[in-house]
Amino acid sequence: MIVEYILFIIFAVVAIVSAGCVVTLRNPVHCAVALIITLLQIAALFLLLRSPFLAVVQVFIYVGAVMVLFLFAVFLIDVKKAAMDMFKPKYRALAYIVALILLVESLFVIFSGGIQELTRITEAGAEVKVEVIGRTLFTSYIFPFEIVSVVLLAAMVGAIVMARDKKE
């Protein structure tokens, strides 16, 4: 399907450009908005991969909850001052070299390895039903699920303890 290719290229290009904006823009608020755009593109890619449940989870949790937290944290700082200090000048060249080497390496591995031969056996377009995901999550994966819920509780308590005033 040619439409899928076009959609993939649009989503991928917008995701990469806005991810670049997250790293390069000076103002933290602009960085947050660029990150929101990237996360929405990734949700759209999940839809292309026939995972509508994960796309919805991505939009709800990342764009809805996490990014709002980020924007609240940005309000606490002096944006004008934060926009002044840009990249760390000393190690900048080193960081560029490390990133470039990693990029070349990983692209080489991806395009030379055996990943290309992987294609779906059954017809494309079949999506995993939410019911199946829920059933598996609560039967085979009940132990990791419980662990994750304890971690979530610990994080919640931890965040409250960290941000509380020590005076009372």
Added chain:
Amino acid sequence: MIPLTWFVALSAILFIIGISGVLLRRNLIVMLMSLELILNSVNINFVAFSYYLEDMTGQLFAIFTITIAACEVAVALGILIALVKNRRTFNADDLDTLKG
């Protein structure tokens, strides 16, 4: 059908943009945002392989990854709020009290 290689390559590119963000930026909030980029690129890999191998496990692990990322952001922003109360700075280079 879109080749799996495209998804893996996109995820690698996003991963490396995230890594360079952590290396280059000194603003703690932007460093955290770059961490979110890294976690999301891993999620793309999980979901892409889950689709092409016709195995649902990748999607379940992506759900777990999203949960852990939410925990990480909550704790990290709690630490940042405590930090801005005590030190009035968000620059990672100013926080060198533990340095000998």
